[in-house]
Amino acid sequence: MTTATAEIAAPAARRWSAALRPAEWQLVLPLALAYAAFFLVPLVLLILVSFFDDEKITTMGGAQWTKFLGDRFTWKVIADTLKLGVFTVAATSLIGVPVALVYLGASARWQGVILFVVILPLLTSVVVRTFAWIVILGREGVINQTVLWLGLSPAPLRLLQTEHGLVIALTQIEMPLLLLPLLSVMSRMDPNLRDASSALGASKWRTLFRVTLPLSLPGLVAGCMLVFASSTTAFISQLVIGGNRLVYLPLLIWQQSLVVYNWPLASAAALTLLVSVGLGVAAIAAVGRRGHAWALR
Amino acid sequence: MTGTRGHTLDIVAVTHRYGAVTAVADVSLAVRAGEIVALLGPSGCGKTTLLRVVAGFVRPQAGSVRIDGAAIDGLPANLRNVGIVFQNYALFPHMTVAQNVAYGLEARGRPRAEVRRTVETFLDVVRLGDFRDRLPRQLSGGQQQRVALARALAVEPTVLLLDEPFNALDKGLRLDMQIEIKRLQRQFGLTAILVTHDQDEAMSVADRIAVMNHGRVEQFDTPVNVYDRPATLFVSGFVGTTNLLRGRALEAKNGCAVVTLDAGARLTVRTERAFTAGVPVVLSARPEQLCLYTAPAPERWSVTRRLSVPLGPNTMHDLETRDGATLKLIEPRHAYGVDAKEEVWCGLRPEAEPGLFDASSI
Ligand SMILES: Nc1ncnc2c1ncn2[C@@H]1O[C@H](COP(=O)(O)OP(=O)(O)OP(=O)(O)O)[C@@H](O)[C@H]1O
Numbered sequence: 055m056t057t058a059t060a061e062i063a064a065p066a067a068r069r070w071s072a073a074l075r076p077a078e079w080q081l082v083l084p085l086a087l088a089y090a091a092f093f094l095v096p097l098v099l100l101i102l103v104s105f106f107d108d109e110k111i112t113t114m115g116g117a118q119w120t121k122f123l124g125d126r127f128t129w130k131v132i133a134d135t136l137k138l139g140v141f142t143v144a145a146t147s148l149i150g151v152p153v154a155l156v157y158l159g160a161s162a163r164w165q166g167v168i169l170f171v172v173i174l175p176l177l178t179s180v181v182v183r184t185f186a187w188i189v190i191l192g193r194e195g196v197i198n199q200t201v202l203w204l205g206l207s208p209a210p211l212r213l214l215q216t217e218h219g220l221v222i223a224l225t226q227i228e229m230p231l232l233l234l235p236l237l238s239v240m241s242r243m244d245p246n247l248r249d250a251s252s253a254l255g256a257s258k259w260r261t262l263f264r265v266t267l268p269l270s271l272p273g274l275v276a277g278c279m280l281v282f283a284s285s286t287t288a289f290i291s292q293l294v295i296g297g298n299r300l301v302y303l304p305l306l307i308w309q310q311s312l313v314v315y316n317w318p319l320a321s322a323a324a325l326t327l328l329v330s331v332g333l334g335v336a337a338i339a340a341v342g343r344r345g346h347a348w349a350l351r
Numbered sequence: 352m353t354g355t356r357g358h359t360l361d362i363v364a365v366t367h368r369y370g371a372v373t374a375v376a377d378v379s380l381a382v383r384a385g386e387i388v389a390l391l392g393p394s395g396c397g398k399t400t401l402l403r404v405v406a407g408f409v410r411p412q413a414g415s416v417r418i419d420g421a422a423i424d425g426l427p428a429n430l431r432n433v434g435i436v437f438q439n440y441a442l443f444p445h446m447t448v449a450q451n452v453a454y455g456l457e458a459r460g461r462p463r464a465e466v467r468r469t470v471e472t473f474l475d476v477v478r479l480g481d482f483r484d485r486l487p488r489q490l491s492g493g494q495q496q497r498v499a500l501a502r503a504l505a506v507e508p509t510v511l512l513l514d515e516p517f518n519a520l521d522k523g524l525r526l527d528m529q530i531e532i533k534r535l536q537r538q539f540g541l542t543a544i545l546v547t548h549d550q551d552e553a554m555s556v557a558d559r560i561a562v563m564n565h566g567r568v569e570q571f572d573t574p575v576n577v578y579d580r581p582a583t584l585f586v587s588g589f590v591g592t593t594n595l596l597r598g599r600a601l602e603a604k605n606g607c608a609v610v611t612l613d614a615g616a617r618l619t620v621r622t623e624r625a626f627t628a629g630v631p632v633v634l635s636a637r638p639e640q641l642c643l644y645t646a647p648a649p650e651r652w653s654v655t656r657r658l659s660v661p662l663g664p665n666t667m668h669d670l671e672t673r674d675g676a677t678l679k680l681i682e683p684r685h686a687y688g689v690d691a692k693e694e695v696w697c698g699l700r701p702e703a704e705p706g707l708f709d710a711s712s713i
């Protein structure tokens with residue numbers, strides 16, 4: 055009797071297990087749920103909160119937005135934040151691209167060394183790196199001692215709490231974000247392409263500008279996007295090196311949310327940061343596409 | 352297109368090492384103007400390295416490369432005017448077919464109108480005129496290879512180097528491209544080196560073949576001579592199929608050697624080489640140089656037949672000698688009707704000239 059039941063039950067069980075086997079789209083559910091819970095929900099909350107007029111979050115309205123965007127100081131902060139991103143992207147690219155080219159031409163052993171040096175900053179905490187930069191950039195820091203010793207300037211340079219100093223520090227801090235995608239694209243490039251170019255009579259420079267760089271462009275664009283997004287939102291470095299004199303959007307958000315406790319205004323500032331960084335990244339992507347079209351011309 | 356005619360290429364005593372590995376060892380080749388030479392050899396024998404030396408991508412530790420008698424060792428790759436087609440074609444993936452072909456002309460600073468005209472000419476030469484605006488990834492393997500050829504030819508190189516250009520192609524296409532390359536090479540009177548490890552390809556395309564092994568050139572001769580008169584045991588085994596029969600030399604004089612085979616026969620073989628009596632030798636006989644008999648006689652040795660398979664108009668027999676060696680024998684199919692178990696006798700065809708090599712070297 056038991057065997058008979060089992061025989062009847064078996065196809066049913068099979069049908070059940072088939073029904074329980076997840077379809078492929080269901081496999082993405084855990085990630086999608088985590089995404090919804092930790093990204094979409096907070097974002098929606100952020101948008102909602104920004105539309106309250108008072109700090110106690112009781113009456114809805116657009117007063118905070120009008121106040122925030124109507125303030126000329128806000129626009130200066132937005133501009134400074136974007137400028138910081140642009141400068142950091144420019145500085146990391148100017149140093150990173152030659153480094154990547156050196157990497158490309160190096161022997162396997164040296165490539166390992168370069169890669170290690172590139173990754174090294176990622177292995178230390180941002181806080182530690184930032185404080186190290188204070189030691190380097192300070193009045194009695196390494197840079198100033200060198201400058202004075204070389205007689206390049208009569209008095210120590212002011213580097214801490216200046217935009218220059220911050221860009222210098224961010225350049226080192228964000229460098230891995232530029233180099234990793236760039237190196238990965240470059241080292242996947244067929245070395246025969248460069249040989250083919252020179253066999254066709256192209257000089258080193260022609261090969262660089264017509265073959266190597268255009269083909270590395272996707273990596274460079276990806277790296278620039280990461281550096282831009284990361285440097286404009288680098289709260290700790292901005293605060294520790296820039297101090298209170300340099301105000302960027304992250305600092306504004308922190309002041310409004312945790313010092314003044316004006317959450318609607320903080321939310322408006324946070325959304326502004328999100329949008330402006332998003333626009334900046336989109337602009338880099340557009341420039342990248344232009345560059346690609348130019349290389350293809 | 353007149354500039355491509357008649358350039359000689361001399362490779363003189365070139366040696367190149369990568370660390371402890373000697374990739375090319377004292378190689379000398381004199382390639383005549385308008386000649387196509389195949390570099391044939393097993394994987395890792397240094398064929399690509401030799402090409403890279405000629406192209407100027409690597410500087411050899413010793414030796415010299417000369418074009419029309421003038422040494423080009425001091426010239427960087429971009430001033431050598433040597434065309435190269437890579438095994439993977441190495442087309443610029445971000446440029447269209449026409450831009451790829453124009454690349455070398457632009458690098459030489461030719462005027463725009465001339466560049467456009469030349470590109471058209473060479474796209475027509477490789478019959479790709481309709482594909483000029485496609486990107487390389489939108490082309491088939493054979494088409495990509497023709498672009499690579501057009502790109503290399505457009506700058507009118509003195510020498511064309513082809514590194515296993517047919518490797519990625521399937522068999523039918525391979526034959527088409529071999530004919531195509533031969534046609535272009537004739538049309539432009541190009542001096543060319545073709546790297547391959549496919550002996551049939553070397554035989555059909557090249558005027559002369561340089562057989563390489565372990566960085567050395569073992570023989571540099573016409574395809575017929577390389578096949579019929581291999582200079583070394585390696586060449587006899589690498590080019591074509593061969594049977595190796597061990598034995599001892601008894602005497603050698605007047606261009607003939609008498610050998611006793613371990614398989615049990617005494618043969619007289621024509622050879623130019625001298626052998627001291629008693630040295631171990633290896634007789635290398637091609638499958639078509641052997642013959643089957645149903646009766647014993649002098650200069651024949653007994654074999655057992657293990658398998659016979661038809662091979663086009665021929666029959667291929669798989670035989671075993673008394674000392675346990677296996678032989679392959681090919682002969683025109685005829686109605687012997689000998690039973691598979693029957694003992695048969697094997698001998699050399701009367702006109703056959705098998706190779707005889709000193710075996711103390713191996
Ligand atoms: N860049 C390199 N560094 C170190 N050793 C190398 C390098 N290139 C080639 N070799 C070595 O030199 C030898 C010859 O290599 P090469 O590429 O010339 O052979 P090949 O005849 O072209 O072989 P294949 O038919 O497989 O292409 C090999 O032993 C190889 O391992």
Ligand SMILES: [Mg+2]
Binds near residue numbers: 398399400
């Ligand atoms: Mg090779």
